[in-house]
Amino acid sequence: MESNKPKLAIVGTGMSGLACADGLGQHFEISLFDKSRGLSGRISTRRGKAHAFDHGAQYFRAKTELFASWLKPFEGNGHLQPWTPRHVYFGADGSRKAHRDVSSKFVFVSGMSAIGKVLLADRPDWKLYLDCMVDLVTGNAGKIFLHCGEERFGPFSHVVLAMPPQQVQALVTPNIAFADALKSAQMIGCHSLMLGYRDEEAPDMDWDCAHFEDEILGFSAVNSTKPGRSGGFAIVVQTKHQWSELHIENNLDTVGSIMKERFETITGIKTDASGYNRVHRWRYASTQTAAASEGSPYLLDKATGLSATGDWCRGSKIEDAFLSGSALAAHLVSQLT
Numbered sequence: 453m454e455s456n457k458p459k460l461a462i463v464g465t466g467m468s469g470l471a472c473a474d475g476l477g478q479h480f481e482i483s484l485f486d487k488s489r490g491l492s493g494r495i496s497t498r499r500g501k502a503h504a505f506d507h508g509a510q511y512f513r514a515k516t517e518l519f520a521s522w523l524k525p526f527e528g529n530g531h532l533q534p535w536t537p538r539h540v541y542f543g544a545d546g547s548r549k550a551h552r553d554v555s556s557k558f559v560f561v562s563g564m565s566a567i568g569k570v571l572l573a574d575r576p577d578w579k580l581y582l583d584c585m586v587d588l589v590t591g592n593a594g595k596i597f598l599h600c601g602e603e604r605f606g607p608f609s610h611v612v613l614a615m616p617p618q619q620v621q622a623l624v625t626p627n628i629a630f631a632d633a634l635k636s637a638q639m640i641g642c643h644s645l646m647l648g649y650r651d652e653e654a655p656d657m658d659w660d661c662a663h664f665e666d667e668i669l670g671f672s673a674v675n676s677t678k679p680g681r682s683g684g685f686a687i688v689v690q691t692k693h694q695w696s697e698l699h700i701e702n703n704l705d706t707v708g709s710i711m712k713e714r715f716e717t718i719t720g721i722k723t724d725a726s727g728y729n730r731v732h733r734w735r736y737a738s739t740q741t742a743a744a745s746e747g748s749p750y751l752l753d754k755a756t757g758l759s760a761t762g763d764w765c766r767g768s769k770i771e772d773a774f775l776s777g778s779a780l781a782a783h784l785v786s787q788l789t
């Protein structure tokens with residue numbers, strides 16, 4: 453049945469887009485678009501035949517009451533669980549020491565990307581278009597169209613662009629009201645190496661989470677020690693953002709070889725994992741400079757009916773994406789309904 457609520461589109465189904473949709477849902481007819489085949493953006497899980505890897509965000513914290521209370525239902529139904537890894541710290545001088553980190557860490561179950569699917573299962577009235585790269589936005593405020601190749605969607609009364617700033621920039625005119633704030637936001641890359649071991653080759657580990665004082669490597673997690681994971685022994689290794697930025701256009705096999713060599717040298721753990729062995733490049737992994745958005749953790753241009761949200765509007769974490777998306781939703785509800 454056609455709803456008589458105003459139609460609103462959200463491009464990007466990462467945490468900011470999902471949080472925004474959730475805050476708007478009762479007041480608008482929501483359509484969600486994403487260029488990927490799955491939901492959740494950088495909160496992502498790659499599945500091989502016998503292994504699974506959270507190759508984007510590893511875990512998250514909930515420092516604000518708003519985020520903690522939004523997460524509560526997922527905790528209740530088992531889709532959110534605490535993770536208490538054993539930490540180790542590898543120093544630049546070759547030292548190695550147990551690292552004490554008692555802060556609460558949470559993961560989504562059965563993989564980080566589960567949050568999108570779980571949320572959508574509970575919101576059957578949201579329209580979802582995956583594998584749908586929005587390449588053009590046309591029209592005016594109140595009557596906006598989204599184009600994905602040959603297809604056109606709309607009209608929408610408002611469009612939220614919930615994606616990294618460079619991707620927003622590709623869809624808006626250079627004179628949009630928030631052009632300067634958009635330009636001020638800088639993102640930086642990262643590479644994730646995924647190693648899936650067959651049972652007989654799984655290394656004997658005495659840590660689940662490693663932090664590196666190193667020019668190339670930043671962090672590593674034994675993914676299979678997170679709660680609710682299925683599949684074989686799996687390690688994710690991530691670079692230092694600054695290193696990736698310098699090597700962002702490099703061939704992924706070359707990057708993989710460098711990462712493996714460094715990981716073996718520092719940890720002594722072999723990387724010839726024959727179950728799965730790949731590298732993923734994140735061009736816009738983390739916020740280097742957040743948008744200068746004058747107090748609001750989102751960007752809005754009333755004249756065009758376009759707004760932008762994402763972690764980069766206030767920080768670099770999942771919680772920042774959530775707070776940006778939900779603040780934008782609260783503002784749009786107060787202004788447009």
Ligand SMILES: Cc1cc2nc3c(=O)[nH]c(=O)nc-3n(C[C@H](O)[C@H](O)[C@H](O)COP(=O)(O)OP(=O)(O)OC[C@H]3O[C@@H](n4cnc5c(N)ncnc54)[C@H](O)[C@@H]3O)c2cc1C
Nearest residue numbers: 464466467468487493494508509510586762763769770773
């Ligand atoms: C390697 C890595 C490790 C991280 N580790 C952590 C961590 O441990 N803890 C933590 O809290 N955070 C971590 N983060 C950061 C965290 O993932 C982000 O803060 C958060 O997921 C950002 O959500 P978002 O909605 O702002 O953007 P995104 O998740 O990037 O969502 C943007 C979405 O927009 C879609 N999109 C873009 N352009 C278009 C288009 N033209 N048409 C259609 N769809 C489009 C994309 O496909 C994507 O799904 C990590 C990130 C990376 C990459």
